[in-house]
Amino acid sequence: MNRTPPLARFFQYIVLALFIVFLGFPFVWLISTSFKSDRELNSLAVHLIPTEPTFDNFVQALQSQGLVQAAVNSIVVSLATTIVVVLVAVPGAYVMARYRGRIRAAGVGWILVSQIIPVPIIIIPMFFILRSMGLFDSLGGLGIVYVVYSLPFALWMLQGYVAGIPIDIEEAAAIDGAGRLRVLASVVLPLARPGLIATAIFTFVSAYNEFFFALVLPRAATSTPSRLR
Numbered sequence: 001m002n003r004t005p006p007l008a009r010f011f012q013y014i015v016l017a018l019f020i021v022f023l024g025f026p027f028v029w030l031i032s033t034s035f036k037s038d039r040e041l042n043s044l045a046v047h048l049i050p051t052e053p054t055f056d057n058f059v060q061a062l063q064s065q066g067l068v069q070a071a072v073n074s075i076v077v078s079l080a081t082t083i084v085v086v087l088v089a090v091p092g093a094y095v096m097a098r099y100r101g102r103i104r105a106a107g108v109g110w111i112l113v114s115q116i117i118p119v120p121i122i123i124i125p126m127f128f129i130l131r132s133m134g135l136f137d138s139l140g141g142l143g144i145v146y147v148v149y150s151l152p153f154a155l156w157m158l159q160g161y162v163a164g165i166p167i168d169i170e171e172a173a174a175i176d177g178a179g180r181l182r183v184l185a186s187v188v189l190p191l192a193r194p195g196l197i198a199t200a201i202f203t204f205v206s207a208y209n210e211f212f213f214a215l216v217l218p219r220a221a222t223s224t225p226s227r228l229r
């Protein structure tokens with residue numbers, strides 16, 4: 001059994017510690033800055049530990065900036081987007097993974113085209129579509145946009161997991177009398193559980209971190225403050 005020499009292990013720990021400091025310092029600086037007063041922030045002197053710690057920044061963010069309501073809106077829209085995307089992506093990914101034909105070719109083509117189109121190009125069409133549906137500047141309209149934006153990549157991720165499931169298992173279940181829906185629910189979904197979890201996490205994080213649509217679309221519709229922020 002090969003063992004790492006003590007000197008080499010020591011240098012490994014040094015490199016690992018430097019790497020952790022490199023990654024963690026911005027986060028530590030962010031926390032430190034959040035407790036600094038406006039006077040200290042505008043000062044030329046740099047202090048890692050605030051000289052006059054204050055909670056005014058947190059109070060202003062929670063009260064004046066509507067941070068709590070914005071966080072609630074983001075969580076609601078992200079959860080709704082994740083549920084809809086997963087429900088639609090499961091049967092779609094199964095069809096793409098198991099069937100060969102025009103449907104699969106059209107689905108793959110749609111996914112590839114949707115991923116190469118820049119987001120600013122679709123802002124104007126989204127504006128007119130949502131306005132005609134009466135969903136502009138609303139959580140429902142924003143959720144629809146996020147579903148359309150996240151569904152192609154979710155389909156691509158999930159169909160890869162489904163394609164990795166041996167088809168012999170499905171054929172054995174079909175021989176025992178299971179229909180197509182029973183095979184999908186009792187065989188495919190349990191085996192594709194890691195893919196479902198990964199797809200759900202990716203969709204939620206993408207919807208939660210997305211800011212461009214929520215920022216631009218309401219401002220294009222009206223000059224009044226948006227209800228989404």
